[in-house]
Amino acid sequence: MADAEKTDAAVSLKGLRKTFGEVRAVDDLTLNIAPGEVVALLGPNAAGKTTTMEMLLGLTTPDSGEIELFGRSPRRAAADGLVGAMLQSGGFLGEMTSREIVQVMAAQYPKAMKVDDAIARAGVTKYAKLKYSGLSGGQKQRTRFAAALVCDPDLLVLDEPTVAMDVQSRQEFWAAMRDYTTAGRTVVFATHYLAEAQDFADRVVLMRHGKIVADGSVDAVVAKVDGRTIRATVEGASVELLNALPGVGTAQLRGEQAELHCSDSDAALRALLADHPRARDISVTAMSLEDAFVALTADEPVMEEV
Amino acid sequence: MGTLIWTELKVLSRSVEFLVVTIAFPMVFFLVMSEVFGSYRAGGLDMGTYMMISMAAFGAMSVAFAVGPRVGLERQAGWNRQLRLTPLPGWGYVAVKIAVAMILTLPAVLLVFLSGLLVKGIELTAGQWLAIVLSCWISSLPFAVLGLLIGMAVKPESAQPLGLAVYLPMAMLGGLWMPVDILPGFMASLAKALPSYWLAEITRDRLTGVALDLLGVGVMAAWFLVALTLVIGLYRRDAARV
Known part of the structure; x- marks a missing residue:
């Protein structure tokens, strides 16, 4: 059945292109992610990671190409409550408290988890009643995590989720994520911390200049170099x-x-x-993943395909 | 949508400046202005009643122009992007914004009328009070959308000055500070194209027994629809751009 085939992938990106002025942010990108996979998007700055994520969430319209999440359009998937996201560009109002933010997000979904549960899972409980503007960078990130989590999504999209966190917060964050993914949920995250990709991802997708230069398990990517x-x-x-x-x-x-x-x-x-x-x-x-990363994403590629 | 409206009201109500300046100011303005123009009669009403309705209309406008442009801050923060990841549809977001402005308009209008009743001793029947409250409130709908339009159209830094540049002339030319009759003729005819004029005029007509002025309803509906169309267009532009 064609429909069953369609819904097979959690994320299906086909021939995506996006140009900003002269810059080709994403260049003919094709990527399939199966349900339950935890995928790290890696790449230097301006490799196209954020643009790819925003397109797959339906926040940016590709110049060409097709996007399907669980066999439906990104907007449909969002409306069905299947997608939670932590964006770099998505922000909250400083005057709202963490709890209010999570509450508002929860209220938009028909089957959200309990607000206090999401807050507890993300480790926000202690400062849930403080205004967002007064929180530290790491606390803000966790609030965003709670907001992404509260709809109990099948697909979590995280753009540099641990960017402002200290070491301990980062560990707690990934511990919370592990709890979440044991239930077979799909996660796509971008990070600059290669160790996070190494420890946490089933699969690593390395991008450079809007293209995928390596895709596979950490070992496979390292072996590619x-x-x-x-x-x-x-x-x-x-x-x-x-x-x-x-x-x-x-x-x-x-x-x-x-x-x-x-x-x-x-x-x-x-x-x-x-x-x-x-x-x-x-x-x-x-080779470490870091060596592979440098080798594969260097502007003048150290190793060209022969 | 209910939670979003409620949360926005909660957030705004934590701002004392907002409450005092925006919601209470028209009442203060009314109490002062009605002293100044105390003994005149205009449009078949004593000046106190006339000014009360003008100031209630002014208050309704003020709130709409204070609330709407705040959407600029949300666009800057990325809050609307975050909401676009939820099932909340685009029209729902716009409706929430309009609803919040409308809900906050009501206390500003009520305060002016209440001070008319309690401080100025203006006597109307219960039916008349109800009629002017409803008329004033419903007629402020175009302003709720206009305020939102300003917030959608320009950067947050420019929203405040642009808001003032629209709202002060509109209040003055619409005859909210002084009766249109004492303005020069061309201004008086210009007033009839403004929703601010009709907001007060249609509300006053509830007291003088004049039938609902269809020209006024048409003018306000036109402002409402044009502003709403632009708001929707700008929302789509936001959604498509980044």
């Missing part, structure tokens, strides 16, 4: 020769310090030692 880095002190080497070694993706040389990003570090190391038997101080390290 040449697997390991060899560092060594090599006398009389040249970048060209190092680059030509088997298994080497890219090589950098600073003085005698060579840094080789390798897809096959074993082959590269053997070849390196054959060419430069006097190479010393050798270390071989695994």
Whole structure:
């Protein structure tokens, strides 16, 4: 049945494009997210993460492309109470208290959770009666989380949810999120904290210049970049020769310090030692998500697809 | 929508300045002005009653022009974007804004009438009081939308001055501060195109037994509809832009 196929994905983005003036914010982006997936959108500033989120929420109209949430339009999904969101641009009135904010949000939905429950889950209880304008950055973020949560959504969209939080708040925030996602809910979040993506996401989508450059589990994304880095002190080497070694993706040389990003570090190391038997101080390290992030989102890509 | 209206009223009621300046000011203005023009008669009414209705109309306008432009602050904060993520439809948001302005208009109007009754000793039948309250209140609908229009049209910093630039001339030319009869002829005819003039005029007609002036109803309906159309257009522009 066509309908069943349609509703399969929690989020379905097809060929999305959005241009602001001369800038292509999102460029032919296609992405499917299954129900229950927790997806981190990563990328440097201006990679198109926020624009993508705003389009999937129906707040920004794409120049072209299709968006479906649970098989319906973003506006329909919102009207059906399926979507909760914490936006960077969405704000609350400073004169309202946290509780009033959550209350107003709750009142818009037919099947919202209890206001006090949402407030407790987000850890807002202690300052629920304070005016929003008087709260700290982290407290504001938690209030926004409570407001996003109160409709008991199937899909949560979070744009840099922990941006103003201290370490402890961040841990509490993700603990609350874990509670929430164990019930099989779908989460899409953007973050600059790669550790959050590593710890929390089932799947990482890396964006650059409005396009997806890597998509998969953290391990898969890390593996997409040449697997390991060899560092060594090599006398009389040249970048060209190092680059030509088997298994080497890219090589950098600073003085005698060579840094080789390798897809096959074993082959590269053997070849390196054959060419430069006097190479010393050798270390071989695994790539972290951060290395992969830098490699995949650098403006001049360190590694081009061959 | 009820919760949203209620919360907005709660938030506004926490602002003492707002309550005093916006809601009580027309009453004060009435008490002063009625002393100034005390002995005249205008439009078949004694000056006290005449001014009372003018000032109630002025009060209704003041509230609408104080409440509506606040939507600019909400647009700046991103509150309306947040609400757009909820099932609340666009028309619901606009309706909430108009409802809040209308609800707050009522106490301003009532205060003026109450001070007319208690301080100025103006005697009307219960039916007359009810008629002028309803007439004044319902006729303030175009202003609730106009105030909102200002908040939707310009940045919050400009909303206040623009509001004043619309509302003060409208009050004056509409004959709310002094009877239109003592204005020069061309101004008097201009007044008939203004909703402020008709707001007071139609309400006064409730006391002099004049039938409902269809020209007045038409003028006010036209202002209401044009303003509402613009508000809806601007809401859509907001929704489409970012």
